[in-house]
Amino acid sequence: MDIGILGALDVRENGVSVTPTAPKPRQVLALLALHADRAVTVETLTEELWGQRPPRSARSTLQTYVMHLRELITPALERTGHGTGARTAKQVLRTVPGGYLLDSGEGTSDLREFERLAASGYRAMDVRDHPEAARLLRTALDLWTGPALADVPAGEYLRPQIRGLEESRLCALDRRIEADLRLGRHHELIAELTVLAGRHPTHESLCGQLMLALHRSGRRSDALGAYQRLRTTLVRDLGLEPSAALGELRRSILAAPADDTPGPLAQMG
Structure with a gap:
């Protein structure tokens, strides 16, 4: 699974988009994608979707959203010939104790690549390798196509997460400019x-x-x-x-x- 967060939400299974258009399923996928390969609790998802006053039907409605996401994943697997003998939708979007987990299957993530490149750029700055720092940080920043999760309605959990991502972007930009100034x-x-x-x-x-x-x-x-x-x-x-x-x-x-x-x-x- 390939995950794009640094701009519009773009999640693809074997190259086929599984990103829903409906706002709340989109929120669910965004939160799972942001924490790909890690469990996200039902409580966190519920708070994101409905805040501090969820409806009585919150749990069943969340299950419906998860089912909808799996329905998008299934044809993506089948269309590429991976529907049998490999992963199923329930293995891609897994139910785990207390929540759900989006299994990327060793796919790509623009966020993880950004973090890797930025960390390498910071290390280059620390040893005063300013040309390499500028190159690495510029490559990291080029992964951004707009504000993080720009087309996702953010709730109480996603909003601070998005602010944190934007702070990381600004920090990398600050260090890249510092490297360019030193050059x-x-x-x-x-x-x-x-x-x-x-x-x-x-x-x-x-x-x-x-x-x-x-x-x-x-x-x-x-x-x-x-x-x-x-x-x-x-x-x-x-x-x-x-x-x-x-x-x-x-x-x-x-x-x-x-x-x-x-x-x-x-x-x-």
Whole structure:
């Protein structure tokens, strides 16, 4: 089974889509796919679908959704000639004590591949292999086709899970940009960082990276302007001042020659 989570939900058995169109079965499959090869309890699925006040029919309705998913899996197995002598739908979507488990059968998962590549990229950063880090992290980020589970209605359990995935994406992006900056790709990064800083107006690391890219491109006033925009937003929305590291970066830009690299960038990462 091939599982796509980093964008629209896309689950395929032997290349055939088994992703339902109905919202609640889609939620069930999304939650099982997110935890592929691990059990998901009936309680977790029920909370995801109906929150803290499930209907009395919740358990039987959940069983109906599982049955519907198996009905989608069965023809996918049969159409590819795997319906007999191999796995059945009940072996792909298994009933386990207290819940259900989606058995990927050693298939692919874009989430697992992202995590593998990102971890390798972080290790490359740790040993200062910035070209390899930039390559690995860029490859990891290319797996994303949009917001995680973009077309799935998220309930009380999926919402924080999706936020966590997006934080992982932003962390990988932050480190990839840091690697590119250390490789001297300042001019190339300005447009991307300008968009990201606008999208995440209180993210200090992205602001610091934009400041550095602008400064190293001979745009000191624009770099200082980026700092001021962040400070204004932080004070207005959160009642906070920028961090000491970002303030030191600003002072370094004020004091440094235009072609010098301010020192505190590494401390901000």
